[in-house]
Amino acid sequence: MSGDTVRLNIVTGPEPHQLVSLAASELGHIVNRLFGLTPTISEAPVGDIDARIELVGEAPDDNQAFVLRRTQIDGTPGLSAVGGSPQATLWAVYELAEQWGVRFLLTEDIYPDSPGAFHLPEVDKTWTPWVRTRAWRIFNCLPHSGSYWGADDYEKLFRQLAKQKYNRIFGFFRTYDAFTDYTFDGVRKRTAEISRGLRLPIHDGTIGRELFGDVNSFYNPDLPVEPDTVYEADPDTTPVNEERIAAGKRHVETVIERCHALGMDFAAGFWYTEFPQEMKKQLKRASDRHGFKPTPFKGEYLGLRIGILREGIVPEYAPYMTPMNPDFVDLVDAVARSYVERFPAVDYYVFSRVEFPAGPLDAETCWQHLSRRYGLDASLEDLVAEAVETGDVDARRCELDLCGDICQLYLLDELLNQRRIIAGSANPDAVAVIQVGTVLGRFVPRMFSNVELLASLGYTTESQADRGKVMQFAEDGNIKAQLVISLEDDNIGESPQYNAASIARLYQVIDDYQLDGYYGRQWLISKVDPAAFYMARANWDRNVTVEETYLDLVTNVCGADAVDAALAAFALGERVTLQEAANSFLVPSMVSNQFDLAEPVPESWSENIRMYEQMTTHFDQALVVSREAGKPFLERLRHQAQFAVYWHRAITDVRRAGKLRQQADKARDEAQDVESYDQLNIEVVALLDRALTDMRLATEAYARSAGDRADLGVVAALNVYGLEILDAIRKLEFIKMTWWTADGKA
Template sequence: MAVLVGRNAPRLERFAAAELCRYMAELFGVQAAPGTDAPPGAQAVLLVGRPKTNPAVARAFANGGWPKLSEQGIMLKRLELAGEPALVAGGGSPVATMWAVYELVERWGVRYLVDRDVLPPKRPWPGLPEVNVVMEPNMRIRCWRLVNDLAHGPVSWSLAENRRFLRQMAKMKYNRVHASLWPSQPFVHYTFRGMEKPPGVLYFGMRYPIDADTIGGEKFAGMTEFTNPEFVGAGSAEELRRRAIRLVRGILGEARRLGMQIGLSVQPFEWPKEFMKVLPGSESAHQLGNLTAGPGRTQSLEDPLLGEMIATIVRAYIETYPDIDLLHVGTPEHRGWIGQAEEAYRRLDERYRLSDLGSYEQLCATAQSRTTFPGGGQRVERMLKGDLAALWLFDSLLRDKQLLRRPDGGSDIKIVYNGVVAELFPLVARMVPPGGEVLSFIDYTASRQLHQRELLRQVPPRHVPASLIFTLADDNVGVLPQLA
């Protein structure tokens, strides 16, 4: 048995070949190691890669037949090579080749779960399967959100646990992750008007002591208070921050090694409430823990300190995590900056010609009519008003301050407008810079989204990549209730 990979193949293709050998040993007891040439007498040959990266694949398709594949397309094909049975697992890119190998392994009976593989009983080698498939994804963006801030979620996972999870996601052909970071957490640091960002906290400031009476406390060795294992023993706010940044960089680095795009989700319109001392007009935000502030209800669109604060936050994240592909920019879950909405709409109309959205009053009436959303039409209208002000200001900052430039001068980081109210999809489609995207939030759960199918038809035009996010587990909804 031979597994062939190109001598100068990309790292992911060499990794895929090693994974193929590992699974063959576990499933069939077949011992093989990746090589560049088939040994004499090999009963079967498995080729990993593409014609441009694996000379053996190029020979196998010397007379043509290699399919037209996108960067995400995969192929499994049974054929002969020098008169011997062979099978090619390849794709339109190194990561797609890896997906092709995992697709083959799945066809051998392995099932990938988020925490482990489920393998069928070990059996003798069955021979190469008769397979000839070309696959392209229906969904080009397949993303998982990590970090977050609830104690039962991934913010409590060690780096090792995150790496294990990401490797399972890669087997399921996920091609993107973004780390959702919250304003009060220790994952970034900055100074504004001479004031340093306060020490960060997890879990929206909630604390979970562990003592002798804690059921299962023995599972948390060394902890007197539940936290991320990476943070145990951090003796100062500075040490905690270093460990926190190292954790997120490690998560993003592992995702990158697995061929995924990486991004951050940030909330530049919220900041630790201690900054209210140096940012007049800001007000406490409505969010778990009561830890943050944001623009006051009637704070001016032209407030220079407000613009400076938002730019400071964005630049701090980019300078801390300069290798990200995408920056997801969101507005507060519970919008508070609503008093400038009408003026913001007027200015946006001047900039983007919004006659198809109707007047400001008509737009508000449309939002009020969406009564199926949790909180009813009044909450949707409030979201609309808050988003109008935030979009105008952020768009202005993008134009004036080069917010998305990389520290090393490379190409700008791409922006994803995250969770903008659905009634403003046509506006966001016009605002997105080249290469930008929209992440749409229709409602919290899959079933609630299906109850609002009319909004799903209003996704941004095709020239703007759009994806949809919904909740698997939150503080008020879990997996089991959704499956009931």
């Protein structure tokens, strides 16, 4: 059999499911691309053929399993590619493509240069995933998040995720965004933003301007853009943005439809105890009107503000945000119910844990109530001690997180068990997924039925792996439990992160404690291909190693000649990831905070820069010998490493400049040493000039690596939060250098 002479028949069976029809269409495209064949696709076998691939036949009992098996019928060579469900049959086709040498990345498909003549693989194997829930996160916030993606962008990603055999998409929403709509105490939510209302203008001076098309602002293409952000929405004066709320609903519905079209479930996650400003104001009004007597919060106020949202304990509103306040419970109900009622096609509703609990008040009262109702045998004092002992943040944060979790469990008992907001809805078969800290995880199956548990062990992948033993409570199988796994962390930021080795440790946790699977945590797509490729293999083979998958990836994508150099770069990437610290959190203060911090960079940074430089060199060496199809993959990773070099250099100089600024002011104000003050001012500006040069080079490098809207968000933010802010700091420092008085008053 060779070339156009092969007559291939793809058989779907009668009245095929749309996913089986898609599988047949995909298989037809694959064999055409590989072997130049145009197969006949039919519901029943046809005669006068040379080979047959059947997508119908004896199927595995497991609805996620599939089989590839050589057959011979009446002398005609054949192959059965059949799954225990239509979705699994689609996966069987993609696995068959891999048998022919195709490799599926998150960003593209890589075909072999010389697949040879058409042939049916000699295979007789059933694939069954041991990691049962494989979820990929979308939406969320910040410039590199999915909140800036249109439905068409998501469809492309979903197709690649289907090829890597994911079975759940996790859309994480915020209560301020344009995707939800609710009313409390007669007041409808006014705020309808994405990504905390942050704006990223695009203009002729923007590095990478050509990447953005004919727009003057980086935004979600499915939503109307507003010229200005309303930072303090008011329940009386701020109008409801009907156009954007309607567009947001259409956008989410379309995304869910396209997810379901590929057989994947959709999980909608949301914060239900954090609200935009106007709703907090209305909560206080309603509570005061109804005679609620708030208890002042005592202790440290933990929280932050990014854009329109103040998270955590806000002194004015925190005393009202307690489960002991009936109006607060009603507001929580309105938020949670809005997702259930607005998006009834959702398969899972994820009640997500807030990062900074806004209402940890009355945790003792809540715990006593739950303990009496469900016989929970632990004291709050013991739980706090356990949280501190097993946590990965400071003791005070551990205590606040635990108290917030207790209050959230109390609220979930009210929402799910008493008010039955899912069971009594138009979507009663949907499953609730509860996210709480691991200390309380063991109590969830005693309180709820038909729920799953989502556990977060930390921010960075390595810290998550270090805390794996806290999941021991789940090994008895009383509840389906999943881990949050960070493919990359937003605090470390845009530098390369090679986390496959740490993820392998987390897979061991899943295996050791009989967990159901994971929810991926990531913002960027293009830089996590190596880790994602490992996960796609390890989901089905618990014994596969990171080294084996890396070798397979580079060999089949770039060619055998590129293996040594590329794997050397990957090894450096794994090393540098383990010692990276937070340095490029993509928010407006990402550079100005570094200047104000005025502290030396970590000692590891000089070594990290050297490793990034070496990675760039290794990628250059791999590019010289790579086959053409693999060069875009290597070039992307090379540019990301090069970005990290320039970024770390720039921030090193920004911090040095900030430290010198402090020394200069101290020399003038405390020692009256104006000569030192003058010289230090000159040095500050020189450092900032050098930092600007490196920041520009970093932005140019990242722009060269950009491949999707997450990358575009980084490029836009580097221009605005990086270059423009750094240039403004430099201008202010230049004024101080060129005009000053000894007393500092002019």
